[in-house]
Amino acid sequence: MSTDSPLKPLDKPINALSDNFGPVVKTRDLTKRYGRETVVSNLSLEVQAGEIFGFLGPNGAGKTTTLLMLLGLSEPSSGEAWVLGLNPVKAPLAVKSQVGYLPENMGFYQDLTAEENLKFVCELNNLKNAPLAETLSLVGLLENRNRLVSTYSRGMRQRLGLAEVLIKKPKLIFLDEPTLGLDPDGIATMLELIERLPREMGLTIILSSHLLHLVNKVANRVAILNKGRLLALGSVTDLAHQANLEPDLEKIYHYFFKADQQEGAA
Amino acid sequence: MKAIIRKELADHFSSTRFLIIVSLLFMISFLGAHLASQGIREVLKVGGHEYLAGRVFLMIFTATGGFFPVTVFLALFGPLMGLVLGFDAINRERAQGTLSKILSQPIYRDELILGKYLAGLITVAITLSALLILLAALGLIGAGVTPTPEEGLRLLGFWFLSLVYVGFWLGLAIVFSIIFRSVATSALASAALWIMIAFFLPVLGQALAQVVTPTLDAQRPTYQELADRDLVNQVVSKVSPTGLFSQASQVLLDPTNRGSSQAFQMAVSSRVNRLLLNHFQGGLSLGQSLALMVPELLILFGFTLATFIAAYLTFVRQEVRSI
Structure with a gap:
């Protein structure tokens, strides 16, 4: 951590994964159709505990739809998914109580302070005596806790969004384009x-993004999607080996993307 | 759901637009009730109005006094309260990006819509209670009459009726807030429907009655022609929540009202029936009034329930991706 970082270190982990239920996320032939359009097609993957899993693809690749299905907010057309050993369709509340989700355009109640916004999320989660100060401190917003969110910068809002995700002590978090619209300092803080x-x-x-160089910095493994189909899955090193390229995610991504387009054209 | 209700209640009672609408409702209702109570005081001073015993107090809400009676005013402008509370219930959350955040918390989707609806209803209930209590106090002071227990119960019934009526408009506004992504479109659609139902439908009913039941001599219509025309008007008013509310509130707050127009009564009643009507001119009991207004209340309740169900189903079936 850099010395001028607004982030504070934690004394102890908020929530270490202790349960042993195999992969944290597992999907088998997960498919989502809107009418005739297939936005996610036969997606099968596994995400292991403690991983930072990059979910890559252009707009419309099916990243957000997959996250929504994993959260139980959208029902798959076919296939199955398990999140923390639970089926999101059958047990959406159990999944949502253990999974944090930072949407692409996270919104806040502008007329409330950061702490009041956070308290509202605690109430929705039925959390009493939640560590508000500790969580705000973790994301570097403790000193600004009583300021209206309307006065916050984009970077501060994203960090507040992360605080809202972390306050419920999740085991798994989905970050959908968390660095979108941030300045370089904001991106560095968020990545840290x-x-x-x-x-x-x-x-x-699970980090969904189309900014490859950022994912390259933090992800242990990645999945590359295009038009709802899984093009590649594995660590950057493994994928580089497969593609016979140097371990540069940008080059790997373009390789698989091009191969898919050529296959489609053929 | 408690968290959503709490948040919504705080939002409603601190919102400027709600305070403006409520202030307007209070001011105009006060004016109507004040003028009515002054008129009542003048009439009572003259004396010889013993037949009014047991219903003077309620006249504060039904007498014109040179201005709108409170019941008519609430029928026409009460809907604004429901519309203001509901027209941006969902699309505002969608626009500010808080909808996906709420739905990703461990709550069912129907809890959000139910919480918003209940918070709106609680706000309306509190506002109506305050309004009716203040109007009653104004009547006590202005007209110098105390309500009988039956009048108190009739007023309580009117409170419930008003709640169901405003609840219909609240539900309708919430449906629009789900269907329309734009807050402005939803507000416009709500206002347009309010103007159509509250102001144009009665006119439409009269026009339809003239077309369906033409009179041979416009200057001297027969009782049968009047009765037919009245029947068409009644049918049209049964599909209008405003008409249903007006009819039910008149029956409830005026014990002499029998739920149909004088022309209709005269046309259908034989000489014997007219004698019987005169016999009961002293007014209906609360039970009789309630029995008379049951059809209007049930239809109005059905409308209110239908708007809530429509809001619920539209929202629950909406794909989150479109949210």
Whole structure:
């Protein structure tokens, strides 16, 4: 952590993964159709505990739809998914109480302070005596806790969004384009936080993004999607080996993307 | 769901637009009730109005006094309260990006819509209670009459009726807030439907009655022609929540009201029936009034329930991706 970072270190992990239920996320032929359009097609993958799993693909690749299905917010057209050993369709509340989700455009109640926004999330989760100060401190917002969110910068809002995700002590978090619209300092702070979470809290992270160089910095393994189909899955090193390239995610991504387009054209 | 209700209640009672609408409702209702109570005081001063015993107090809400009676005013402008509370219930959350955040918490989707609806109803219930209590106090002071227990019960019934009526508009506004992504479109659609139902439907009913039951001599219509026309008007008013509320509130707050127009009564009643009507001119009991207004209340309740169910189903079936 850099010396001028607004983030504070944690004394102890908020929530270490202790349960042993195999892969944290597992999907088998997961498919989602809207009418005739297939947005996620036969997706099968596994995410292990403590991983930072990069979910890559252009807009419309099916990343957000997959996350929504894993959260139980959207019902799969076919196939199955298990999150922390639970089926999100059958037990959506159990899944949502253990999974944190930072959507692409996380919104806040502008007329409330950061702490009041956080308290509302605690109430929705039925959390009493939640560590508000500790969580705000973790994301570097403790000193600004009583300021209206309307006065916050984009970076501060993203960090507040992360605080809202962490306050319920999740075991798994989905971050959908968490660095979108942030300035370089904001991106650096966010990435630093993302890197620390599995290490210090035992969290598993699924990071959806189309900014390859950022994912390259933090992800242990990645899945590359295009038009709802899984093009590649594995660690950057493994994928580089498969593609016979140097371990550069940008080059790997373009390799698999091009191969898919050529296959489609053929 | 408690968290959503609490948040919504705080939002409603601190929102400027709600305070403006409520202030307007209070001011105009006060004016109507004040003028009515002044008129009642003048009439009572003259004396010889013993037949009014047991219903003077309620006249504060039904007498014109040179202005709108409170019941008519609530029928026409009470809907604004429901519309203001509901027209941006869902699309505002969607626009500010808080909808996906709420839905990703461990709550069912129906809890959100139910919480918003209940919070709106609680707000309306509190506002109506305050309004009716203040109007009653104004009547006590202005007209110098105390309510009988039956009048108190009739007023309580009117409170419930008003709650169901405003609840219909609240549900309708919430449906629009789900269907329309734009807050402005939802507000416009709500206002347009309110104007159509509250102001144009009665006119439409009269026009339809003239077309369906033409009179041979417009200057001297027969009782049968009047009765037919009245029947068409009654049918049209049964599909209008405003008409249903007006009819039910008149029956409830005016013990002499028998739920149909004088022309209709005269047309259908034989000489014997007219004699019987005169016999009961002293007014109906609370039970009789309630029995008379049951059809209106049930239809109105059905409308209110239908809007809530429509809001619930529309929201629950909506794909989250579109949210």
